[in-house]
Amino acid sequence: MVVVIATIAILATFGLPAIRALLGSFETDSGARDIISTALSGARAIAAREQHYAGVRFQMDSAGNQYMIHIVHDPEKTGLSSGFRAVKGLKPMKLPEHTRAVDLMVRSNHNPSPAGAQDPNYVPLAAIYLDDTNQQNLGPDGKNIYITDTSTFSIIFSPTGKLIIHDVRVRNKDGIYQPDNTITTKRSEDDIFNSLENIKNLGVGMFVQDDYAQLGLGAEPSRNRIIIYDKIQFDKLDARGRFDYLSTLEPIYINPYTGTIISSRP
DSSP: OHHHHHHHHHHHHHHHHHHHHHHHHTTSHHHHHHHHHHHHHHHHHHHHHHTSOEEEEEEEOTTSOEEEEEEEEOHHHHSSTTEEEEOTTOOOEEOOTTEEEEOSEEESOOOSSHHHHHOOOEEEOOGGGGOTTOGGGBOTTSSBHHHHHHTOEEEEEOTTSOEEOOEEEEOOTTOOSSOOTTSGGGOOOOSSEEOHHIIIIIOOOSEEOSOBGGGTBSOEEOOSEEEEEEHHHHHTSOHHHHHHHHHHSOOEEEOTTTOOEESSOO
């Protein structure tokens, strides 16, 4: 027994550097690309299997961690022509701790109304939007609505597996606008997409659905490219520095026919 324990200890000692290197690799740009590629491949397979538009939704949770969620087009359950819901049975995939993905686009309508959330118009991200000290950039939750917005986007595939541009508005599987589980007629137990109130007060759901234009969350066209950046470096910069930093990064495009990511426009 002593020999066996000693052997295990020796093997573990030699194995730790390799384990650390493996875990560290996921914190790199290359590791993030691998995770994103895996999610995109899964989305294409779902689109073909379900014979519906399907894709990957990038979005941050209340703690500021960014995830990828597999979504599928479901106008019947969401009650919206552009409505997507989370794919049942698939857990969101968390991006590496210090890695974030953005699309460099933000919504232009922040009117806190159903019409505001339904409006899909958008404009390019600008330096003035990245200033966290400007109260006009902050939503009711105290977070920068433009950072929330540019970090929240979708990549969509058709049933044939081709990447397309499609209006997207994610919602709970019960099709309820801003659900409130304290009201019987407005309950939703969706554990992925739910209302700000249910997530914050009741712990029901992980991600705020697209019913909150005032938070930067509403209908938007899907995208065909992403920017991956280092969150630690980004957080150290002022608004101008943040914008310049993002502008120097190479866009990662999605091949429309294979769904694989490439470093330049196809």
